[in-house]
Amino acid sequence: MARAAYVHVPFCAHRCGYCNFALVAGRGDLVPSYLQAVEIELRQQLAEPQEVDTLYYGGGTPTQLGPSGLRTLTELTAHWHPLAAGYEWTVEANPADMTSEMADMLAAAGVNRLSLGAQSFRAEKLRVLERDHNAGDIERSVELARERGIAVSIDLIFAAPGELLAEWLDDLRRAIELRPQHISVYGLTFEKGTTYWSRRMRGELLQAEDDLERDMYISAIEELAAAGFEHYEVSNFAQPGRRSRHNETYWRGDEYYAVGPGAARYVAGVRETNHRSTTTYLQRVLAGESAVAEREQFDDESRARERLVFALRRLEGLRRDEFQQATGFAMDELAGEAISKFTSYGLLADDGDRVRLTREGLLVSDAMWPEML
Ligand code: SF4
Secondary structure (H helix, E strand, O other): OOOEEEEEEOEEOOOOOOOOOOOEEOOHHHHHHHHHHHHHHHHHHHOOOOOEEEEEEEEOOHHHHHHHHHHHHHHHHHHHOOEEEEEEEEEEEOHHHOOHHHHHHHHHHOOOEEEEEEEOOOHHHHHHOOOOOOHHHHHHHHHHHHHOOOEEEEEEEEOOOOOOHHHHHHHHHHHHHOOOOEEEEEEOOOOOOOHHHHHHHOOOOOOOOHHHHHHHHHHHHHHHHHOOOEEEEOOEEEOOOOOOHHHHHHHHOOOEEEEOOOOEEEEOOEEEEEOOOHHHHHHHHHOOOOOEEEEEEOOHHHHHHHHHHHHHOEOOOEEHHHHHHHHOOOHHHHHHHHHHHHHHOOOEEEOOOEEEEOHHHHHHHHHHHHHOO
16 A cells, blocks of 8 residues: 655756656646646545655645645645655755745755755856756755754765766765755766757766766765765765665665656555646646556566566665565566676675675666666
8 A cells, every 4th residue: 555645846947957757847827737637636646635754745836836835735735645644745945935934834844855946056067967057056955954853964966067076075965064864876877868968969068077977976985975965876975863764665676656747656556647748737637537657557577576676776675585575576586697797896785684785886876777677
């Protein structure tokens, strides 16, 4: 039974050059239709309210709904996804949108975790990333959340075009100084279909060299460990007891509900993904049609393989006996060959009971998963 729910909010003021998420830029006029569609979709999917332990509003930029739009969304989810005692409720926020009115609204609704798309504290890097906030906005957002007892997670991007290692270290230190409960770090990627991709093809933007990107990632692991953060997933670091419980649902391979354009849900062994285009999503849902664009029924073996790959992203890795108990499959029956190969390359550590990524494996993990799926 799913105990986690995700709500995709597809609005941003502007589409940043590197971003390939499902969203619309500068279309605040669609907010009322979106809120209506989410209500319809929740009713279609759930039929009756489903209690959850974790709720996550992601985007896009949920705070682009403004305090009043967000309040409406919180009322909808409060009805359809009542929160169990000890819940975790995360809202992603653009630091530029965080005012005391917004923070008051979030706290009054019961939001207890704010995920800030900070990316950098440096004006030049934020300009290159096409972000519309500044370091002062990040500091103010953290303070507004802290005053209201809301935990903070800070997202940072490294390996931006032209970025030096010393500049990245400065970003890390400034994030640590703000004493957030959680920090996520992501290497900048150039994805097909983004303006960054075409600008790189035209030679206007230089991608960081592999060695520099690697040094930046390793320095993040070291700096954050020294500051008391536990590295618990490839990109995620938490103060003790402050891991993202919602994201752990995905990494454990557990089921979850989801609504909104492009949102993917995994319920009763079926993965469904909604239409990515916000306008198509709205047209379909408001006309009483299904938002679903793709449906994939997983057999037991594919479920087990997915679980293996997601679980290996976590630094604690996966115990053979737990995996067998959870899935009915022996880990070696599914991926024994790949595990031995990657262990011999020094990318996985295997003590016979547990398999986990090594430091080297962390650096190339994305290239390893296809061989296990
Ligand atoms: S603010 Fe975030 S979600 Fe919106 S366009 Fe920029 S990177 Fe993408």
